[in-house]
Amino acid sequence: FNQRLDAFPIRIEVLSRFRTSKEQQTILDGLVNGSVDICIGTHRLLQKDVAFKDLGLLIIDEEQRFGVAHKEHLKQMRREVDVLTLSATPIPRTLHMSLVGVRDMSTMETPPEERLPIKTYVAEYNEHLTREAILRELERNGQVFFVHNRVQSIAWVASKLQSLVPEAKIVIAHGQMPEAELEAVMVDFTQGKSDVLACTTIIESGLDMPNVNTLIVNKADKFGLTQLYQLRGRVGRGANLAYAYFLFDKGTHLTPTAEKRLRTIFEATELGAGFGIAMKDLEIRGAGTLLGMKQSGYISAVGFSLYCRLLADAVDEQKAKQAGIPEEKVKSSRLPPPTIDLPLAAYIPEKYVSDLDTRLNLYQNLVKLEKVEQVEALADEFSDRFGSPPPEVKNLLYAVKVKVLAAKAGIESISTEQGQIILRLFQGMQFNKQKLQPFLKDGIKLGLSQLRLNPKRLGQEWQRVLEEVLGRVG
Structure with a gap:
């Protein structure tokens, strides 16, 4: 942003927990008095000490990472704020609201140049498979993400991986680490000083590391469909062919929902599959409530199809009323x-x-x-x-x-x-x-x-x- 807007008199700041207390306070003062024009931030922007002089546009990137309470809090900062949400896999409620016309939706269907589909495998956990996948990536001077979403046992898993692949240098990253330590680990990994990053879903969004082209997800049956898709999107970001392995414990009896999720991620490997993934997630989890707090769930009282039609009718009537179209004409056309x-x-x-x-x-x-x-x-x-x-x-x-x-x-x-x-x-x-x-x-x-x-x-x-x-x- 700074490079793109360098020629304009625009002040851009970044607000996150990685800034010092003094830096954060300076940015907060700038938001209140209007001297900061654009503020890019993490969930830190949602805390109570953040206030804006004249908020006009809210852009929510990786929308699926935010809870509905977070988004409602942001919207309350100003009643008539324009909201743009960005996501490869929108949550069921947001997607449904777009499909019935409550929100406008645009889709980007052209992938970056030279981007290749990611080879995806779903299998029981196997030490031989894991070792072969890591060594194959190391042989082509690449790096590996190994996702284990349990902070309590991630050190044990990393130690087990080290015994399995002694040739690799393995480091750990998770959200409960001190900021300075986490930043040092990520910087070293980005610079190629380590081979395998044993991590939680902290890598799910915001990372662009073209040299990481193998992803191994442990206990993949415990993840949501959107999480699996977002994790897979962390690899294959360059011109090299990438591999994603979604593993579950041997002998595990998969629930019907988990089986559907894993089947969907296995089948949807084409570039730009995010919209199809989101549609399947909508089908599996339901659409949630339009005015309530649930972002997924089913409309059991009237049936899903009837609910969609009633909601679409109501949206059409409101749009027609604003455009001055007679109600009878709207009803006759529907x-x-x-x-x-x-x-x-x-x-x-x-x-x-x-x-x-x-x-x-x-x-x-x-x-x-x-x-x-x-x-x-x-x-x-x-x-x-x-x-x-x-x-x-x-x-x-x-x-x-x-x-x-x-x-x-x-x-x-x-x-x-x-x-x-x-x-x-x-x-x-x-x-x-x-x-x-x-x-x-x-x-x-x-x-x-x-x-x-x-x-x-x-x-x-x-x-x-x-x-x-x-x-x-x-």
């Missing part, structure tokens, strides 16, 4: 999804997909589809992953396709009553008879806002006819 009830057995049989979690994920994916092309792509995925789909799955995919076409056509519902399939438009809408004239044959009756199909008279063609009618109406 039609609820159609209800579909066809005379078909449409579901995913247990014999076809035996795992319950996988079946639920597939159902969730089906609900999210909004285009016919997406339905066809998912049909191909079914075939690739599970083999040729049975009739029940084909019927399910057909029903989803009908729902997508019905939503585009403004259909409120498609129901089966007394052996007939009835298409109903929303109130105040009418069918265009000229468009549908080619389809008005035996087995099809058209009213102003209803259309009836008789499957018995149409025979085996009724599904194709229904599709064509919806396509013509849309």
Whole structure:
């Protein structure tokens, strides 16, 4: 910042526990009287003795590292402060608020030049694997992070590593060390005077060490998904191929949630995977509460999908009100999804997909589809992953396709009553008879806002006819 803004009359200061008491007091006085223009700081900025003359912009870097109480405290410093939060993996509540329109969101999808995807492994702890990983990195004159997130036992772990790899110089770093000692260890490691840094999650953010290209995380099943992703981001910051090993104790019975986290970090290895990781974290942990203090958790009273729709509706109405758009016009442009009830057995049989979690994920994916092309792509995925789909799955995919076409056509519902399939438009809408004239044959009756199909008279063609009618109406 100092280099970039050197040509401008701007005073920039850094506030953290590494500054002396006298330096800190000078900076605090400058914030109060307005002589400090930009203050870059750690959590030290959140303490009660910090006050601003005229705070205009708050930038929260590595947003996932801050609790909601911290962020609310910062916002209370001034009511109308502009807030910009930066994160590779936003917490569920922040991500959800962006998805439903409460907050604006921008994504950066272009990785730095020459950056390579990190080779990721998930395995039981193995001394041979650990030694080989460290030696491979040392042979190419690189360095290693070994993460063990227990301060009480980190010295014992470092001693064990030293016995395992006597060729390496191993040092320890954690947040409870005296500031001067911690700073000396980190400076020496940065200068290449040691080979392996046995550390806690203190390295999770803010470090840029291109020479460190192997990460080993001990007891990885105890970490959150965002933590695992942030830790992996500490390596591979140069042009060299990096390796990340997420290890758990031998014989450990992983909880379903821990298994999901480790599977996600193993699968999401492409560059810029942070957004996908955050979306998966939202799915695993829930969205939290919009107005309360929880940054994750589930909305059990109304259901997640309905909650999202209600919240999105409320956001649209507020935006329309500020823009002077009539409420009736907003409501008419936001039609609820159609209800579909066809005379078909449409579901995913247990014999076809035996795992319950996988079946639920597939159902969730089906609900999210909004285009016919997406339905066809998912049909191909079914075939690739599970083999040729049975009739029940084909019927399910057909029903989803009908729902997508019905939503585009403004259909409120498609129901089966007394052996007939009835298409109903929303109130105040009418069918265009000229468009549908080619389809008005035996087995099809058209009213102003209803259309009836008789499957018995149409025979085996009724599904194709229904599709064509919806396509013509849309």
